[in-house]
Amino acid sequence: MSRRVRAQHAIGAVVSAAEEQGLGVAVAVVDPSGVLVGFARTDAALVGPVEVALKKARTAALFGTDSADLGAQAQPGGSIYSLEHTNGGLISFGGGVALRDAEVVVGAIGVAGADVTTDEQLARLGAARF
Numbered sequence: 001m002s003r004r005v006r007a008q009h010a011i012g013a014v015v016s017a018a019e020e021q022g023l024g025v026a027v028a029v030v031d032p033s034g035v036l037v038g039f040a041r042t043d044a045a046l047v048g049p050v051e052v053a054l055k056k057a058r059t060a061a062l063f064g065t066d067s068a069d070l071g072a073q074a075q076p077g078g079s080i081y082s083l084e085h086t087n088g089g090l091i092s093f094g095g096g097v098a099l100r101d102a103e104v105v106v107g108a109i110g111v112a113g114a115d116v117t118t119d120e121q122l123a124r125l126g127a128a129r130f
Helices: 003-020 048-063 116-129
Strands: 026-030 036-041 096-101 104-112
Touching (some): 003 026, 048 096, 096 116
């Protein structure tokens, strides 16, 4: 199955779950280089989360780890403080999840628009459907 088709499955799962909960979210899937493969947002989503979802996905893809895993290190005094200002802007809080095939990062999914915990849960749901 192509990356585009897999991305649409992941996006569809996130959008369906978010709509069932009455959430306004944006969801983005990127390839390992951080280039957009697929995107959607629920009808209730605000415009602001669009860019945040993409940045969460890009962060996870470019660093091969979930965006939340970078959080503590990206705080003032942390070993990667100011990371968010690199690569055109990144996000170091939950909602970006790396997508893997046999432990190889093949992309990432980012969700934004709900609270961070819910964004993370929805991103993990999407990753499971990828």
